[in-house]
Amino acid sequence: MPAVPKTMRAIGFDQPGGADVLSLRDNVAVPQPGEGEVLLKVAYAGVNRPDCIQRAGLYPPPPGASPILGLEASGEIVAVGEGVDAARLGEHVCALTPGGAYAEYCVVPEGHVLPVPDALTMAEAAALPETLFTVWHNVFQRGMARDGETLLVHGGTSGIGTMAIMLGKAFGMTVIITAGSEEKCDAARRIGADHAIDYKTTDFVEAVGLITGGKGVDLVLDMVSGDYVARNLKCLKPDGRHVTIAVLGGMKADINMALVISKRLVLTGSTLRPRSDAFKTALRDEIYREAWPLVEDGSIRPVMDRIFALGDAGEAHARMEAGDHIGKIMLAVDEDL
Template identity: 75%
Template structure:
């Protein structure tokens, strides 16, 4: 099969096509003939040599795919064979065939293209776990999201709005702020021209927000805490601005704040299967009825994965970048 690999870590230009053996599904896994693969920030970090795959995972980049199940591992229900699915994968998505646990697959509903389906699993699983499970989001609350037009940001807007929350986002320019409002955000703050702490306080009448979804970390964390209401929750899912933060713990105590965070990829297959089951029951109906559709940026042929990574790292994208793997995808 054709896949994307790299000889040594580096910039986007190290990516190249390779010919590799088709993976064989292990017990509990399915083999997917990939139609489309999603591109995510962790792919770029892995390519740079800073995010090695967990033990046993494919070294090939790619954490989400869509396509047809063409083979089954031991113990998988035969009814899965031939199904059209999208899947969260531990790796291996940038290839013509990808193995994934059967429990990490979701059926592609009528009306959802395979291109759109490949753009859903990584962001949907991440946002559901961090905003709704770890962040304990509730109807009527306000969520602050940094990076409002990223794949994660756009999914967070749509899911939060679907569950009757208000959403404030930060973006790096006016065009992205306008795009975030069109997607459904109640307010979008240009962090380059406004202090988001002051603006959040003004927008909430000094109360603050109940929940912050943070992809920046670093010096954003103490500023985020100033944005939180009493009993607020701060959830970190990436450290693009640095891994260290200096906090005033008296603020945490006086406002009774909760600080948490997670990384999804190293979690056990059993955990991700349980997460997938909950998503299929509670959130997937919103995909099936068209309430949620991924915001799509630009697609590239598999062979042009380097260009897809360059676009993501330039930060100009709005929504999801995907790779077309199958010609008939």
Template identity: 70%
Template sequence: MAESETLAKTMTAIGFDEPGGPDALRPETLGIPRPAAGEVLIRVSHAGINRPDVIQRQGYYPPPPGASPVPGLEISGEVVALGEGADGLPTGSRVCALVSGGGYAEYCLADAGHCLPVPQGLSMAEAAALPETLFTVWHNVFERGWASEGETLLVHGGTSGIGTMAIMLAKAFGLSVIVTCGSDEKCTAAREVGADHAINYKTGDFVEEVKAITRGEGVELVLDMVSGDYVPRNLACLKPDGRHVTIAVLGGLTAELNMAQIMQKRLTLTGSTLRPRSAEFKSLLADEIARNAWPLIEDGTIRPVMDKTFPLTEAGAAHARMEAGDHIGKIVLEV
């Protein structure tokens, strides 16, 4: 194992004894992990907060086998040690990484193939806000959803980290974007990020508004984070041959569908979760993002929408902010 510095034996991380509310999170002292073959050890600068972290803390989203029980799925920082075969990233490299857990800590392991270089002009806080949303949106909108230039995408939760990334990526590749948000202020914010239309779902029927915006034609693609009773409403928004991609089930696990409608309109329903996918899959996804989307980060076309930064030891307050739903863009921890 190659190291760029003499490492201490222990580090501060954020854990919880029992599932519960945001106040269940507390600092703990753990041993610094050592990278296995193909892995790098990163001294963490910042860690992104994501909805799966909240669900894990609540006890509903256990880490996959072999993953760290410490929450945190995306980080930025400096490579300080290399496992065998992880030669493409020299120690001292500034990277951001998608990780399967362990991000809320002073040090975190990452697969070398899941790291991306932090370009000049991108802050480490911004870098930590990118991997989870960028990997998720790229895979689900462009790979699973087959998004193409000239099409229209409907996104729920338009001011979330996923929502703002979906707006920016879709616009960069020539799509029109309609989003739903929970307030007029959030609708304004979504339009400022680049959405062509923003619908306040609390004051209007998004199905009717999508029909009006598209002159009755509907959209080609829906990115769904709600599920539940939103699914039949989403399908009503799709034009023939439309695609519906589910990435979260915040509104319920089950939906009642009219299968005749799906047959008549030739609709495609799919979805995915990223965390349990294989290391090989994530490396391939990182390679595709590096070729197609990362240049937009490097030249400044896309910058993550940032909400608020909390110290690592205030992870509970960061979770409380996410659960309150008032944030616009990404919440990150500064380590």
């Protein structure tokens, strides 16, 4: 195995701002794995909405995390820290990262990596961790999703949305999504959504009522918040659950608490990045046991949008913020891995 260099290329920015502040830097120090960590030689990195929010100065990395953007990657383990079996050197893995994936090398806790199945490309592998960890925790753990239930997903053609469709269907749910065009609705149906609502032309509350025969849905996965929350609650059945994972439509919601009481609704939410390494390792273990076999047998494949070169990270962010993408936007760091 070639020696690990002392410096690498990585994406950085001097001041928060728009997508154009991102630039490719040379001579960035290669991070060193600490106890319980591995060093990845990165093949691909996923681009996620939190990356854009961090770049804009609104989502600082947790204490101790790399200031470099990037929350998921695939690559080869090229160095290990204390307590990690050296036999892992050379393994091809994908990982949920605490930051640092927009670079040639990235340090990751050993407990946050998953093996790359033979049937999966390294680009596809890098597209999985952030959405899979997020959807599993919020739909199945916090949202308590069960076979036979109905799930409403906003942003149905985003990386999170497409993963929610696939996991929901894999575990016996009826999935309704909203999206901003008929093209996106058609794409969501091809991915597996049972129903797709163009929220720009249709009141999704009325549409959900028609689809469900007035019964409503069991669970809402909400990335919008703001004035969507009150509308989402109208869509829920008694004992329904509302899970918020982003606040793209505003941080405050005006809701009717009498409705919450009368329907016995549960309102919850989470953000994954600040959670402890131990929590993420336990989540990885459950995903590996319950969901990873679906990746290995081909039942779940990430929906891929576009792959940009590492140096074109600014263009990748601009595409994400334009909202035209369907599925995952990726950065190619080392396509030879």
